Amino acid sequence: MTPDIGLVEHGPAVSLALPEAVGRALSAARIVEASPDPHTPGYWQLRAGNKVGAVAVDVPGGTPVTVRITPKLPVSRLFFLLGYSLDPRGSWWDGQVEVAEHRDLLPALAHAVERQVDRALRPGLLQGYRATEETSPVVRGRIREAEQIRRHFGATLPVEVAYDEFTTDVAENRILRAAVERLLHLPGVPREVRRRLRHQRGRLIDITPPVRGQLLPSWQPSRLNARYHCALNLARVVLNGASAEHAPGELRIDGFLFNMNKLFEDFVTVALREAFRDTGLTGRLQDAHHLDEAARIRMKPDFVLSGPDDVPLAVADAKYKAEKRDGYPDADLYQMLAYCTGLRLPEGHLVYAKGNAPHAEHRVKHAGIVIHQHALNLDQTPNGLLTDISTIAQLMHAGPHV
Structure with a gap:
């Protein structure tokens, strides 16, 4: 059995000796991709996804198995x-x-x-004041009359009181x-x-x-x-x-995991909102809308830019994934097309963690919609990264709605 396992975010799969219960627990908790190695009995193939951090799996009567997932970013x-x-x-x-x-x-x-x-x-x-409500043998602060009657039926003691206490x-x-x-x-x-x-x-x-x-x-x-x-x-x-x-089956998993998808999404949307802070426009995160007229198909873009009249002016979605050799996933384009259609916008923006080119655009046939794809290099200085976000914000602001 391997008691200490080191993996890298989105790195290649490794084959390790593990008890079946541990492998199944890691898979059930969706901490890593885990499956039995078809070539070596008693071994499991483990591959880290978008979660980084460390977890320990308790093994009854044995040594806990620790899984450490290192982020690709410094x-x-x-x-x-x-x-x-x-x-x-x-x-x-x-x-x-x-x-x-x-x-x-x-x-x-x-x-x-x-x-x-x-x-x-x-x-x-x-130190500060903390509001306290309690049952007391003496009067302190004010008497909570309704609670006094409900709990003690007119008895004078004990007393239901409320007061502010100066405490650490x-x-x-x-x-x-x-x-x-x-x-x-x-x-x-x-x-x-x-x-x-x-x-x-x-x-x-x-x-x-x-x-x-x-x-x-x-x-x-x-x-x-x-x-x-x-x-x-x-x-x-x-x-x-x-x-x-988690406690799948008889094994307990305890640890700290960070979702890189969520981190990237939070950073991009907050940075875009900050870029528009002094423009008189409003940036909303996870803004809920509907695709259909009956309001049954819900959609929630990561970022929607609105004007003073609350009319959507631009939309963006963050995707923590690298561009593959054959391009970005088509599903992302379909999703952004739906956002643009539902919000009546002529342009949409997809922001990726990194890619082979800094910017690409696609004009949708018969729709008059342009979908931009941006790629952020996360392994650069903070000022450089915020400058790239500012460039995306300027493109969103300078769209056809102006």
């Missing part, structure tokens, strides 16, 4: 895409977040989170503790980083620990919590839908 480039998607007008993604020399995503993320949590907590834990157990600190706890349970976090994370957990020991399945509290950026902003944005990455926890 981790520093990936962190730029990630940071810009979360906070395009901030600067935490531009040099403030150290990813050290880690080649894998999870060690780099754990290192960055620990450093930013340390910076946030160094002056002391943030606020949303910001709860989120940081939840992220630290999550990282401490993930496979692939380096020993030294894990040690420092335990130190940060000690600083947050009086903060309410996270409860599995319970929604995290919300927070709003302000001057008072400014030193927490970077740490909270990174904590959001760890906690918001990027963790893999």
Whole structure:
């Protein structure tokens, strides 16, 4: 059995010795493409897709199998895409977040989170007022009369009260503790980083620990919590839908996986929205529309540009896939044609992660519609990448609608 498996995003398949239950668990959880090797009994062919990160599969009575999937992009480039998607007008993604020399995503993320949590907590834990409702033996704050009658039928004690408490157990600190706890349970976090994370957990020991399945509290950026902003944005990455926890059959899978399709889509759409911010036009992400007059066929383009009267002016869709030797998939063109038809637009824009040419266009027969295909080179400087996005935005703005 191979206890530690290293794969590369969209890399070639590898054949490895694995228990059948582990192979089936990886396949069922859609972490990698997994199938029995037809040439070698006891071996499985594994191929990574668009998910990167690390997971561990518990083997009853044996050593857990760890699968690490390395992104094709350098981790520093990936962190730029990630940071810009979360906070395009901030600067935490531009040099403030150290990813050290880690080649894998999870060690780099754990290192960055620990450093930013340390910076946030160094002056002391943030304090604030927290609204509290509880049953108390004494009157504190105001009495919740309706609850008092409903729960205690007119009895004077105990008392249902509501009050604002000045405390360190606020949303910001709860989120940081939840992220630290999550990282401490993930496979692939380096020993030294894990040690420092335990130190940060000690600083947050009086903060309410996270409860599995319970929604995290919300927070709003302000001057008072400014030193927490970077740490909270990174904590959001760890906690918001990027963790893999599955229990197919008798085996448990736990880890952190990042969907590169979603990351690319988020970056392109947020960057396009920012490019139009001062133009008087509105960029909407995942804007819902219908293709048919009966409004039964729903469509949701990644990005729709609208004018002051809310009429669609341009549409774009992001595709994290490389152009193949015989061109981009025809299905993408059909999808964009449907968007242009439903939105009554003469042009549409498909934005790919990379390709053999920076731009191509197709004029649809008998429709008067032009579909543009753009290819972004992600492995370039942030300024170069944003310049390429700006060029696409200018083409969208300069379309026939002007």
